[in-house]
Amino acid sequence: MLARHERAIIDIGEHYVRQSYRTRTRIVGPNGPQDLSVQIEHDHGNKMPMREVHLSRAETWPQQHLHAIRSAYGNAPWFIHYIDDIEAVLLAPHDRLIDLNMATLRLGLQWLGLTPAITVEDAYVEHDPATYLDLRSALHPKKPLPPDLDTGASYAQVFEQRHGFVPGCSVVDLVMNLGPEARGWLLRA
Template sequence: MSIPLLSAFYFGAVEHYALLARSECAVIDTGEHYERQSYRNRSSIIGPNGRQDLVVSITRRSGEKMPMQSVGLSYAEPWNAQHVQAIRTGYGQTPWFIHYMPDVEDLLLKKYDSLVELDLATMRMALKWLKMDIAIELRENFVEDPSGLLDLRNSLSPKKTLPLGVPAVTSYTQVFADRHGFVGRLSILDLVMNAGPDARGVLKRL
């Protein structure tokens, strides 16, 4: 299949990693413009009351277009501590919470200078958990000509249907499934907290 061309993402959805599990390498465009309401600064988890979006606070003037690598983080509000608490509430009763949560806390309670730095840290942590040996190429300049690449920068979005080429993840054991049924397109955190070392197997079996 073609090499995926992706935006940087905060943790990333399970579908990001389902795609990466089928790939030997991927390209991350850090020179593209930041877009609101995208995976670039948000990730969805499940909690007692259903789906919950974790949104990273950034420093950006309204309406201003900025390259991703120039987007800074704002810690005026403790969003990172709030994310840790939300993850604890959502996944504290899952089988693998104790195994993965220390990594999550260490990562989130550290302060980062840029959104890209945070995004890449979350992605690398997830790839390590999944034992996925995939080459990631970072492009600091905007990729204007994506010829030969599977360009998913705008189409792989929480606000859009899954694009062609991205496998849909439709079943694995989830906490709160008795209340909410299966909830799709959640953060990779959801899969690893529930499936543990078998998370990679879930992705490979798609």
Template structure:
């Protein structure tokens, strides 16, 4: 099976983890350039008023190009506390919230020097929740030769449709389905808070 080549992500979407579950090995490219308004710095949750994006603040000059491995985090704004408030508001009444909130809080409120360190911490946590044994290989250097790899670095983007290589996740219970219907491409936090230990089975669908 072709090995996927991915960008790093922050509390990736359920579809990110479905892809991980389908492969024994993936490669994360930290040598690629940072891209604004992508899943590299944001995740989406759904609350009573609909979809809400949680965006990480980075330390970078406007227009400056730098590899992902070098992107720092900015704590001038209280985005970690804002993220936790939004997560608690959205999922506080879900069946499994209490089982995951301490681990979410520990990762979000910890201070990291690099964006990549935060991203990898959330990837590891999501895999732990789902019981995934996928080997995650991290490359600090940009990967140009993609022979034998499925290059999906640009495939996951909030404003682009999922490519055919990325299978959509079957609908699962969401706490605000009565208001918004089923909303795909939500954060892995959405799946585990709503479905708990059953999340891995749903993911593999």
């Protein structure tokens, strides 16, 4: 979506939503689609503002994510160009979920050469359909993409012969498979 927009608002005052893309991302590995979930401390349900959600460092999820990414994309054409960036973000000492999410957002934008103006709002942002497109609840791993967001476009994936094209994957999947062509693909899709 950010490939087609000049600015975005990140609402860290919104309530944390369990089992959402706020704590997970999808890749495609040898066994098919795989969701990588970030572990958080004290899940207080959907009542906690995003700015207060802290990452759990008691778990080894960063190492598990790196292992899964290496297994999924070790043979991808652009693996060697991106894995060090991914490792740096995952192993950095982020305290809050929003800090990790912002670091991954910045990395994805850097890879894609996109420069939208990003505004971080600390207080909950009321939805105003005349002003902006609100995607806070539109994208969820357990729901299909809304028709206006699903272009149906595909690209070659590492395990496509085994699983077919798997839509809805992370920018990691896109850049590992397309490299510098990822931006052009997004703009055309």
